[in-house]
Amino acid sequence: MSAEQSGQITVEQRRAIFKALVEAQDGGAGVAASRTAVARQFAVSEDQVRDVEREGMANQWPPLD
Structure with a gap:
């Protein structure tokens, strides 16, 4: 079952999602594109991202700290 199906995302998963999102944006991806890519990567909804x-x-959270 994916995180989206269960409705639960652990703190570790949320931190990994956040890190991937920041890295995608730092790498030049736009905000919307990075959200879409990270949502697909982690099998969660864009609203969850x-x-x-x-x-x-x-x-x-890192990598911001």
């Missing part, structure tokens, strides 16, 4: 993005920014 946005939630993780907000959480990561608020908590200064």
Whole structure:
């Protein structure tokens, strides 16, 4: 079962999603394209990626710290 199907994403998974998102954007991907790619990579919805993005920014998760 994927994270999207279960509705649960662990802290470790959320941190990995956030890191992948930041790295994609730092690598030149646009915001929308990076969200789509990361959602596919981790089998979660783009809404979940946005939630993780907000959480990561608020908590200064790596690679931001």
